[in-house]
Amino acid sequence: MRADAHPGPLRVLVFGAALRAESTNARLASLVARMIADTGVTADLAAMRDFDMPPYDGDAEASEGLPEGALALRDRLEHCDAFVISSPEYNASMPGVLKNMIDWVSRVQPQPFKTKHALLVSASPSMVGGNRGLWALRVPLEHLGTRVYPDMFSLAKAHQGFTEDGMLTDSGLQERLAETVAAFLRLVEADVRYVCLQRRWYEFRGDRTEAPVTQRAED
Numbered sequence: 676m677r678a679d680a681h682p683g684p685l686r687v688l689v690f691g692a693a694l695r696a697e698s699t700n701a702r703l704a705s706l707v708a709r710m711i712a713d714t715g716v717t718a719d720l721a722a723m724r725d726f727d728m729p730p731y732d733g734d735a736e737a738s739e740g741l742p743e744g745a746l747a748l749r750d751r752l753e754h755c756d757a758f759v760i761s762s763p764e765y766n767a768s769m770p771g772v773l774k775n776m777i778d779w780v781s782r783v784q785p786q787p788f789k790t791k792h793a794l795l796v797s798a799s800p801s802m803v804g805g806n807r808g809l810w811a812l813r814v815p816l817e818h819l820g821t822r823v824y825p826d827m828f829s830l831a832k833a834h835q836g837f838t839e840d841g842m843l844t845d846s847g848l849q850e851r852l853a854e855t856v857a858a859f860l861r862l863v864e865a866d867v868r869y870v871c872l873q874r875r876w877y878e879f880r881g882d883r884t885e886a887p888v889t890q891r892a893e894d
């Protein structure tokens with residue numbers, strides 16, 4: 676067992692990345708949280724509004740530090756082994772509020788993304804289900820060291836995609852999502868409990884040219 680493994684059930688933070696009340700991504704996040712809980716893993720379902728924060732501003736960071744919403748997300752991330760984001764696609768990319776959130780939280784030292792696994796899902800009324808936004812979302816997360824699961828899930832025609840009780844209308848898709856979630860959890864479990872790989876990474880915050888690059892290693 677890994678030296679830093681905790682004995683309790685795995686913990687996974689799940690949130691939808693749209694602010695609007697009727698968000699289909701919030702519904703998809705809720706369904707994924709239910710699927711996670713059904714496997715005996717603890718799901719921490721959050722709402723985007725739990726992490727309200729202003730646009731990133733270096734002067735505000737220097738004078739006031741991180742906003743409460745960013746610290747709240749940092750705390751929730753620190754208490755989980757993995758996270759799931761259900762994100763809409765805006766103009767073939769991720770929503771600005773989500774990127775802003777990642778930017779603020781990346782300023783925490785040590786930043787919490789690098790020790791986590793992530794599963795990315797999306798919902799959109801379009802035919803591709805917002806999948807292009809997820810490819811864009813992989814970039815900052817992988818840059819920060821998150822181990823982003825290779826498989827993703829995108830729900831096309833999401834406005835017609837849910838039953839009254841929050842399941843997917845298409846039972847084949849429901850099964851595929853459940854299988855993707857279960858496979859993701861198996862990988863997280865294997866890594867958190869058993870894998871003893873040494874991880875190496877470099878941190879460079881990019882704000883001062885003379886700032887040293889920090890090399891870290893962890894067993």
Ligand SMILES: Cc1cc2nc3c(=O)[nH]c(=O)nc-3n(C[C@H](O)[C@H](O)[C@H](O)COP(=O)(O)O)c2cc1C
Nearest residue numbers: 693698699700701763764765766767799800801805
């Ligand atoms: C600014 C903006 C840009 C959008 N661009 C795209 C897009 O590129 N691809 C897409 O599938 N949907 C796009 N949409 C539609 C969203 O997918 C749709 O609003 C979706 O319902 C948002 O997710 P939600 O239901 O969780 O709020 C866009 C919506 C907005 C507001």
